[in-house]
Amino acid sequence: MAETENGAAQAAPQIKLNVLNQYIRDLSFENILAQKRVSGEVQPDVSVQVNLDAQKREAENQYEVAIKLKITSKAKDSGAELFVMELDYAGLFNISGVPNEQLHPFLLIECPRLLFPFVRRIVSDVTRDGGFPPLNLENIDFMQLYRQELARQQAAQAQA
Template structure:
């Protein structure tokens, strides 16, 4: 029986998100301090960069990946570099086309981030360092910043084309 509203009309289908699988697509951990025989004493400075990507994999299936790079240094000495590309394969249904891109770039990464966080913690701990516990990521803010960058690039292209 279909869902009905109080006036007898069918209610719109609710968005559906299903995670089929999630996996490490690619990972590299360079343990620079150990390889060079350097003592890694002191408080490290850790810089984390995050990029997102989404690709349709046929019909209602989408692959969404979080590409994370963590660079650790003490002073000017590198300690380690961790690069990981972690992805999930999702089935997404009943999401309006105009809302699909933000859904892919916000909700899907939010679902797989806790698993990526655990892997990063384990890899850094297994590398001989205190576990790197990533702070929660504001995927909405990250999406908005990315869209603002795209709008700015588009504006610059239009200005260049207009002045030519």
């Protein structure tokens, strides 16, 4: 720590994070199995695609972060689609004290971590209410997701 003129230690900036609001921006669920009138036991194969988005709002220190999921379930034996769910869930955050060079990863790692339990609950409730067993999403490693996206962008720039 750096010493100031009067000898007191200078503290690092205090990071403040407040969730101002969170909401469903878009939600769709299509029960394809019921539309095809298929009956009997079906073994599902579930695929989850995750996209993240962060935007600066007009108000100072405010950011909107969104988790976008596309979940598809197909029968393991036939490959026929059982259901498709799309969810766009956003949170409005007031963030201060984060250095500019660390803001991007903070928005795409820490903010989604706070939103994820609510996303998990919505997915579970909607799949259950849609006629299927509740789908309990496993934890998502947002840091790993962020690193993969950085590597993908670097590879794309190298090819360009």
